[in-house]
Amino acid sequence: QQQVKQSPQSLIVQKGGISIINCAYENTAFDYFPWYQQFPGKGPALLIAIRPDVSEKKEGRFTISFNKSAKQFSLHIMDSQPGDSATYFCAALTQGGSEKLVFGKGMKLTVNP
Amino acid sequence: DTAVSQTPKYLVTQMGNDKSIKCEQNLGHDTMYWYKQDSKKFLKIMFSYNNKELIINETVPNRFSPKSPDKAHLNLHINSLELGDSAVYFCASSDLGSGGLTQYFGPGTRLLVL
Numbered sequence: 001q002q003q004v005k006q007s008p009q010s011l012i013v014q015k016g017g018i019s020i021i022n023c024a025y026e027n028t029a030f031d032y033f034p035w036y037q038q039f040p041g042k043g044p045a046l047l048i049a050i051r052p053d054v055s056e057k058k059e060g061r062f063t064i065s066f067n068k069s070a071k072q073f074s075l076h077i078m079d080s081q082p083g084d085s086a087t088y089f090c091a092a093l094t095q096g097g098s099e100k101l102v103f104g105k106g107m108k109l110t111v112n113p
Numbered sequence: 114d115t116a117v118s119q120t121p122k123y124l125v126t127q128m129g130n131d132k133s134i135k136c137e138q139n140l141g142h143d144t145m146y147w148y149k150q151d152s153k154k155f156l157k158i159m160f161s162y163n164n165k166e167l168i169i170n171e172t173v174p175n176r177f178s179p180k181s182p183d184k185a186h187l188n189l190h191i192n193s194l195e196l197g198d199s200a201v202y203f204c205a206s207s208d209l210g211s212g213g214l215t216q217y218f219g220p221g222t223r224l225l226v227l
Contacts, residue, residue, distance in 0.1 A: 032214050034214070034215070036218075038154075041220075041221075042220060042221070043117070043203050043205075043218030043219050043220050043221050044156065044203070044218050045217075045218065046215045046216070046217075049214070049215070087154055089156060093214065095214065099144070099161075099207070099209055099214060100158055100161070100169050101158060101216060102158075103155070103156040103157070105153070105154070105155055106154045106155070106156070108154075
């Protein structure tokens with residue numbers, strides 16, 4: 001039973017395009033939703049995160065949109081660059097417990113020059 | 114200046130052997146984690162320690178035993194290695210005591226069991 005479902009599994013975009021990654025969750029107790037970026041041979045690193053009391057958060061070219069009623073959230077990468085080519089993971093956790101991060105299966109993004 | 118470091122970076126070993134992976138963080142965090150990333154890149158938590166106490170213990174074979182000698186270190190010992198243990202193992206840390214939810218990952222240890 002996968003608690004956080006992520007799609008698509010892979011995405012190829014041209015430089016300057018918009019990349020969109022979608023995630024859906026089951027557990028309504030989740031109250032923190034981060035996105036992690038992983039380059040080949042490296043560990044994941046936090047990119048941006050959101051809490052369910054806001055519907056959108058923007059940091060530079062990266063925006064999270066959050067729909068609490070639909071239990072969905074997405075990452076938009078504007079003006080995608082070849083340096084953005086990486087694997088992106090959405091995740092979720094419940095605060096106040098063990099703060100266990102549950103990850104989606106990841107999406108490999110390739111941005112062509 | 115590495116925040117979360119792991120040794121070794123690569124580990125190639127035979128089935129049935131026992132091996133250990135070490136992790137150290139210099140961020141002053143109170144919580145450390147072990148994750149397993151399989152060949153399909155799926156990341157799953159295995160264990161978590163807060164101030165040297167085990168707080169997360171997922172359904173992991175008891176051949177895997179974590180040990181936290183102090184807040185800055187969390188080691189993973191694996192007995193009787195099996196082919197299916199081949200994966201990348203990541204250590205991570207966070208500062209839960211200060212409300213910090215960001216987990217900082219190490220570079221990973223690539224384990225190959227032959």
